[in-house]
Amino acid sequence: MPKLSVRHALLATLASISLLTTGCSAAATATAPAAADVPSTSAPTPETGPSRQLAVAGAPEGRPTAAARSGKDGQARKSPLKVASYDRSKRRAVISTEGIGTSPQKPAEKAPAVGDIIASGPAPGAPDGLLAKVTDVAGKTSRGTEVATEPATLGALLGDDTARGTVPVDPAAVDVEPLVEGVKVSWAKKGNVHVGPQGAKVPLGSLRIDVGASVPLPVTEGAPVAGAASVAGHVQLSPEVEFSYDGSSVLSPDSAFLGLSGRWTSGWELKGKLTAGNKPVRIPFAKLHADPVIQVGPVPVVVNLDLTVYVQVAADGSVSVEVAQDLEGGFRVGGGYTKAEGWKPVSTSDMTGTPVRAKVTAAGKVKAALGAEASIGLYGAVGVTADLAPYLRGEAAASATPGSVVGSWKLYGGVDLSGWLQLQLSVFGTPVFQHRIPLGTLNREWPLASGEAALA
Structure with missing residues (x-):
């Protein structure tokens, strides 16, 4: 033989x-x-050929x-x-x-x-x-x-073949399931093809989800967060699938990579009064799914993508807040394999934000995120899960003086990125691992605004 x-x-x-x-x-x-x-x-070897x-x-x-x-x-x-x-x-x-x-x-x-x-x-x-x-x-x-x-x-x-490349996900192939009223979907692609009320404004290859009506926060008795507060805005994504494989060694690949990357922009507003709790309340407002097929030489590789876009709010004390923010930047999550080190997680983000307006009254803390849970796998086996959560965080402190209560407040923008590598990444033909491997939480935060005022 x-x-x-x-x-x-x-x-x-x-x-x-x-x-x-x-x-x-x-x-x-x-x-x-x-x-x-x-x-x-x-490189060719006598054992394997080119x-x-x-x-x-x-x-x-x-x-x-x-x-x-x-x-x-x-x-x-x-x-x-x-x-x-x-x-x-x-x-x-x-x-x-x-x-x-x-x-x-x-x-x-x-x-x-x-x-x-x-x-x-x-x-x-x-x-x-x-x-x-x-x-x-x-x-x-x-x-x-x-x-x-x-x-x-x-x-x-x-x-023993090798392959490496990045393939954009066709926004027209993404199925969107609205979970609340008022969700609108827009996308644009080459050939002057677009859909949705914002289609003409969406860059080529991007998918945009607008929450046309405000997403109300829970007001039921005993809820971790309650009050007359709401969030409205949009998220725009241009996802790409990253794939690489190097099988030039005998028995198992030298290296492999599966990941999701792309650009993220969002504009949103949090307004109202939040009370007590400090347990985060998460409200999903749209689910997205796509099964893009990338061609690796003669081999069709089916990539399974799932994203759930959500609003999450936590408050401590009784805080009135009115904040609007635009966010933009890139992200990259995935798993990389080398024979020497096994599977390692990858998670990066370079998002930055600018507030349109900002105001906090009363003592306490509030944190609100407009984020996305994502999973990426091959042939139905989930390999990587990630939670990308750009957020706003505000805090207000009060000091009493005779006849008045004066307070100071600060607002911060940030992004949390966390997730897991899953056992099913063994579909590459690499050795399996026994437990899920955490991506490790990535957190970046930057100051937005601050001030002093009489607090209610």
């Missing part, structure tokens, strides 16, 4: 073991190098499919095979060759065989895409060949 076939057999074996193993201790929480900073080690440098780009229309044949060199290639259906509970798929033409120059596509690894974009029964290894061929059906499968890994499919 040629050495290259032995190597790929070992890769496939290790991939199967890694998905069933729960060992390996959790890695530390230090920041990993950026995907672009991971050194490439894809590695392919694969392009990373948006996938073409339709349901792209790739397959790695068990009986050849194991390299992934584009395939006309399609996943006609998939039963997740039984892990059985029907693979169709319907509509595939033949000619002397293009022989008929062979039916799937035991040992083949198939990667597919979203398909019936597999809305998150499918990455699976054929373990048994049950036979022909009216729709194609029925096969039994088990989970596979990108490491087993990509082998």
